[in-house]
Amino acid sequence: LEKALIIAAGKGERIKCISKEKPKPLIKLLGLTLIERVILSLKEAGISEVFIVVGYKKEKIVEFFGDGRRYGLRINYIENDEFQRGNGISLLKAKNYLKEKFLLLMSDHIFDEEAIKRVSNFELGDFEIGIVVDRNYPNFIDLGDATKVLVKDGMVVDIGKKIENYNGIDCGIFIVRDTAFKYFEEALSKGEDTLSGMMKEIAIRNKLKAIDFEGKFWIDIDTEKELKTAKKLLLKNLFKETDGPISRYINRPISTKITELLVNLPISPNLMTVISFIISILSSILFLKGNKFYFLIAGIIAQFSSIVDGCDGEIARLKFKKTDFGAWLDSVLDRYSDFFLILGITIGYSIYKGEFSISTFLIGYFAMFGSFMNSYTAVRLDQIIEKKGIKGIRFGRDIRIFLIMIGSILNKLKLLLLILAIITNFISVKRIFFLKKEI
Amino acid sequence: LEKALIIAAGKGERIKCISKEKPKPLIKLLGLTLIERVILSLKEAGISEVFIVVGYKKEKIVEFFGDGRRYGLRINYIENDEFQRGNGISLLKAKNYLKEKFLLLMSDHIFDEEAIKRVSNFELGDFEIGIVVDRNYPNFIDLGDATKVLVKDGMVVDIGKKIENYNGIDCGIFIVRDTAFKYFEEALSKGEDTLSGMMKEIAIRNKLKAIDFEGKFWIDIDTEKELKTAKKLLLKNLFKETDGPISRYINRPISTKITELLVNLPISPNLMTVISFIISILSSILFLKGNKFYFLIAGIIAQFSSIVDGCDGEIARLKFKKTDFGAWLDSVLDRYSDFFLILGITIGYSIYKGEFSISTFLIGYFAMFGSFMNSYTAVRLDQIIEKKGIKGIRFGRDIRIFLIMIGSILNKLKLLLLILAIITNFISVKRIFFLKKEI
Numbered sequence: 001l002e003k004a005l006i007i008a009a010g011k012g013e014r015i016k017c018i019s020k021e022k023p024k025p026l027i028k029l030l031g032l033t034l035i036e037r038v039i040l041s042l043k044e045a046g047i048s049e050v051f052i053v054v055g056y057k058k059e060k061i062v063e064f065f066g067d068g069r070r071y072g073l074r075i076n077y078i079e080n081d082e083f084q085r086g087n088g089i090s091l092l093k094a095k096n097y098l099k100e101k102f103l104l105l106m107s108d109h110i111f112d113e114e115a116i117k118r119v120s121n122f123e124l125g126d127f128e129i130g131i132v133v134d135r136n137y138p139n140f141i142d143l144g145d146a147t148k149v150l151v152k153d154g155m156v157v158d159i160g161k162k163i164e165n166y167n168g169i170d171c172g173i174f175i176v177r178d179t180a181f182k183y184f185e186e187a188l189s190k191g192e193d194t195l196s197g198m199m200k201e202i203a204i205r206n207k208l209k210a211i212d213f214e215g216k217f218w219i220d221i222d223t224e225k226e227l228k229t230a231k232k233l234l235l236k237n238l239f240k241e242t243d244g245p246i247s248r249y250i251n252r253p254i255s256t257k258i259t260e261l262l263v264n265l266p267i268s269p270n271l272m273t274v275i276s277f278i279i280s281i282l283s284s285i286l287f288l289k290g291n292k293f294y295f296l297i298a299g300i301i302a303q304f305s306s307i308v309d310g311c312d313g314e315i316a317r318l319k320f321k322k323t324d325f326g327a328w329l330d331s332v333l334d335r336y337s338d339f340f341l342i343l344g345i346t347i348g349y350s351i352y353k354g355e356f357s358i359s360t361f362l363i364g365y366f367a368m369f370g371s372f373m374n375s376y377t378a379v380r381l382d383q384i385i386e387k388k389g390i391k392g393i394r395f396g397r398d399i400r401i402f403l404i405m406i407g408s409i410l411n412k413l414k415l416l417l418l419i420l421a422i423i424t425n426f427i428s429v430k431r432i433f434f435l436k437k438e439i
Numbered sequence: 440l441e442k443a444l445i446i447a448a449g450k451g452e453r454i455k456c457i458s459k460e461k462p463k464p465l466i467k468l469l470g471l472t473l474i475e476r477v478i479l480s481l482k483e484a485g486i487s488e489v490f491i492v493v494g495y496k497k498e499k500i501v502e503f504f505g506d507g508r509r510y511g512l513r514i515n516y517i518e519n520d521e522f523q524r525g526n527g528i529s530l531l532k533a534k535n536y537l538k539e540k541f542l543l544l545m546s547d548h549i550f551d552e553e554a555i556k557r558v559s560n561f562e563l564g565d566f567e568i569g570i571v572v573d574r575n576y577p578n579f580i581d582l583g584d585a586t587k588v589l590v591k592d593g594m595v596v597d598i599g600k601k602i603e604n605y606n607g608i609d610c611g612i613f614i615v616r617d618t619a620f621k622y623f624e625e626a627l628s629k630g631e632d633t634l635s636g637m638m639k640e641i642a643i644r645n646k647l648k649a650i651d652f653e654g655k656f657w658i659d660i661d662t663e664k665e666l667k668t669a670k671k672l673l674l675k676n677l678f679k680e681t682d683g684p685i686s687r688y689i690n691r692p693i694s695t696k697i698t699e700l701l702v703n704l705p706i707s708p709n710l711m712t713v714i715s716f717i718i719s720i721l722s723s724i725l726f727l728k729g730n731k732f733y734f735l736i737a738g739i740i741a742q743f744s745s746i747v748d749g750c751d752g753e754i755a756r757l758k759f760k761k762t763d764f765g766a767w768l769d770s771v772l773d774r775y776s777d778f779f780l781i782l783g784i785t786i787g788y789s790i791y792k793g794e795f796s797i798s799t800f801l802i803g804y805f806a807m808f809g810s811f812m813n814s815y816t817a818v819r820l821d822q823i824i825e826k827k828g829i830k831g832i833r834f835g836r837d838i839r840i841f842l843i844m845i846g847s848i849l850n851k852l853k854l855l856l857l858i859l860a861i862i863t864n865f866i867s868v869k870r871i872f873f874l875k876k877e878i
Contacts, residue, residue, distance in 0.1 A: 332816055356800075381767070
């Protein structure tokens, strides 16, 4: 599948107060316009050519995207001056441009990009259409305005805003065989100019296949309230299943708030990685001051750097800027941070005590090595267990840095190093036996 | 492709002095019998059922392999009591057992297992046979005894031991459509009972497709001399392209010699990993003795452990015992070795000097961290560059341990730590910028 059609011609009257001089598709949501999110999701799914049906304030959209080169795909525009009529007209205007199977999307629907990847691989017969249907629709959906569907044996048998018997909601994501245009035209000739009305024409012919929505979220943004909900959903989606407990309950709730602010600035994910690294180095230097007060400050700053360390990945995901290099840089600089932090604590404590005791240095060695081995074994473990689908032993940087903060606040640095040395090395050794048992 | 046929019925007269009471396929070569190597190569290529044509001393082969469960595939036996006749008879005996496409191999041909993986995916039309042909045959081949082929436009047009016009050698690896049995029978009815004679019958019909041998080595073992050559080839094949310079020119030549001895003992690769680790720990402990003589001994032992560290992988490859866990354990224990070695050197040097200087400890910290980062960045780098086919910056453990030996022998431990600290950290930082540039 190479092509996609995005309908972006409508006036979006219910959200006018926000959009002001811009058409609705150009409303910003966490650093990207609504339609940019749709286009970048398509790009990630491997689509190489996009057709946008424009109407209301079309010149603004054309000016914004140009030929699409900046996004790594080709963008073409189809004009629909009848945008005051139903949105089915926009679909019909595309008839001469799409001579194969294509994706059909709305410019104001935001969704987990995994959904598109699944839909792209959906098999269709002649004249058929696949429609993504949410059968466990969440409670924020405006049921009065939503397009409902009735699914029976995998086929949509009824569709419309006002049907009474329904068991799912139309998510606004379709995969269409070009041959189906024939039926759209028949629908129009009967006076039906809305997309759902045209789809009903397909459903009646038993050609409308239901595709279960299995992504994490989707939302149709028609109102300011829905725009806010969409923001919440996107931010919530940044919480990762692999997050450790400290990350989940302390770091992530704060870092997503910071990300929400930063995402509108021209800050790249890699710059954030470096900023977090610098904050951590600052903490290491403060430990060298060698007194209680600075230990407390340094501990808090270390924890802060650990929080900020989440922002690089969050910005990357929100702005479709994930790269292999970024992930690598993040993990390498994390190791440098760990090294300098533990070095700072070891020397700082020695300065505080006024003596360079060999026991402190030895414990420092082991704490540093154990921290490192935790990350090292985790990386290599992931490589292996990913293949086998086994769940590993999680003990991550989030917990280590949190322990550093606690130890620093309590001014128990040697005990802290000892605890780190024991726990981290214990976990590493345990992983060896865990893996031996599992595989 | 699921099935393979191995011909193991012949008397192997030219190698009798070695085989004594055993049939030739049961001759041992670096810890495995010849036919075990063929079977394990098939297993690695995904073959699930093997048919062995047995004749001469057949009960010994059946007793050795049983139903094949021990090897993770099913083994069936086909009897050929006419093993005094040509080896084509053995092929014909299999006719009723193989009703689909299958691999055909000789029990006395040893080859790089990559070859089988390639051949398995080779496409065949009806009645067709694919024959692996070596067109750059090495000089140890006994041209008088080899089966030569003449290849034109990808098809073998002539084949035989005595043809004068040839441009390749038959490697004894075939992929056969069962429908081709018809032609083998026709050949037999003309009095042709050798495999090459029967293949000539296929060649005449323009159904014998040449598959270029692209593996690293293959050899047909008919004589004691060829058995020795095979051993050399297998050992040479243990040198890896990713080996660093010290590994290539010092460690590998010695470790393969050790492996050659160990491969006949019941020592598992993981046991070797642990033994190498223990030797390295011994070296670390000797450093703690804190005097010149013990430094020298410890340095040499460290280098010895680095050499022995190659044996685990070599044994695993020679005996088809490579596992993900083994590779992981090896790399994790290497990190522990590095840690204890540098710790031992740092403390040993302090004992030698009679003072625990902060500069020694700091340099030790950086040397340890740098060594670790070298391995860490390499692992993560590999993950990324494997996808992109970029060559990374190599600086491995072989060089680090070699430097440790030199520094220990010269009794320049602090300088050694300083050099390690600088080089390893320099390489790690360089990798960051290298990767940024490359991707």
